[in-house]
Amino acid sequence: EAGVAQSPRYKIIEKRQSVAFWCNPISGHATLYWYQQILGQGPKLLIQFQNNGVVDDSQLPKDRFSAERLKGVDSTLKIQPAKLEDSAVYLCASSLEGASGQYFGPGTRLTVT
Amino acid sequence: DAKTTQPNSMESNEEEPVHLPCNHSTISGTDYIHWYRQLPSQGPEYVIHGLTSNVNNRMASLAIAEDRKSSTLILHRATLRDAAVYYCILRPPYYNQGGKLIFGQGTELSVKP
Numbered sequence: 001e002a003g004v005a006q007s008p009r010y011k012i013i014e015k016r017q018s019v020a021f022w023c024n025p026i027s028g029h030a031t032l033y034w035y036q037q038i039l040g041q042g043p044k045l046l047i048q049f050q051n052n053g054v055v056d057d058s059q060l061p062k063d064r065f066s067a068e069r070l071k072g073v074d075s076t077l078k079i080q081p082a083k084l085e086d087s088a089v090y091l092c093a094s095s096l097e098g099a100s101g102q103y104f105g106p107g108t109r110l111t112v113t
Numbered sequence: 114d115a116k117t118t119q120p121n122s123m124e125s126n127e128e129e130p131v132h133l134p135c136n137h138s139t140i141s142g143t144d145y146i147h148w149y150r151q152l153p154s155q156g157p158e159y160v161i162h163g164l165t166s167n168v169n170n171r172m173a174s175l176a177i178a179e180d181r182k183s184s185t186l187i188l189h190r191a192t193l194r195d196a197a198v199y200y201c202i203l204r205p206p207y208y209n210q211g212g213k214l215i216f217g218q219g220t221e222l223s224v225k226p
Binding site: 004031040041042043044045048050055056086089093097100101102103105106 | 133147149155156157158159162200207210211213214216217218219
């Protein structure tokens with residue numbers, strides 16, 4: 001079974017530029033998550049989708065971050081404009097409903113200079 | 114949000130059992146106990162979860178105290194590949210905030226050959 005796919009794996013941009021990350025969840029997983037992990041910290045949930053609807057986006061900085069999951073499968077996370085403090089690993093995860101575990105992709109390491 | 118307390122770090126010898134403790138005195142009756150681990154430069158990996166009864170899978174065992182205020186993740190025979198940060202997380206049911214995971218600092222496990 002294929003895991004969660006993410007691209008790109010690495011990205012370096014200058015502050016005030018825009019960037020987008022892509023995620024393809026495990027087939028059949030209705031729930032998709034985006035996390036931000038700053039070096040030395042645990043992952044922090046940014047947004048959670050159930051199919052193509054948003055369940056929780058309370059931690060998403062909506063003035064600069066946006067995410068969509070138009071057909072209930074793939075998802076994109078965008079940052080516009082980027083700040084230095086956005087340097088982090090952005091992780092995508094997916095799960096079946098209920099209490100089941102979440103399955104994470106390898107992440108995208110973003111460096112903002 | 115219900116909190117967990119874990120030691121910052123632990124050491125183990127290869128091929129010996131490892132018991133990783135977690136305290137969660139404020140757990141509610143509907144919270145699931147989830148464990149994830151994160152190897153260096155990788156996304157978190159689901160390990161195991163439980164509600165009240167002890168659980169076993171191919172990766173580990175989860176022992177849950179009778180009062181549910183603590184739990185222990187047991188790796189039966191540590192290998193060098195088990196060196197990682199282990200996160201103990203209380204996950205509310207899906208109808209409560211979509212069952213979001215809140216990661217703490219975790220326990221960094223090192224395994225000596």
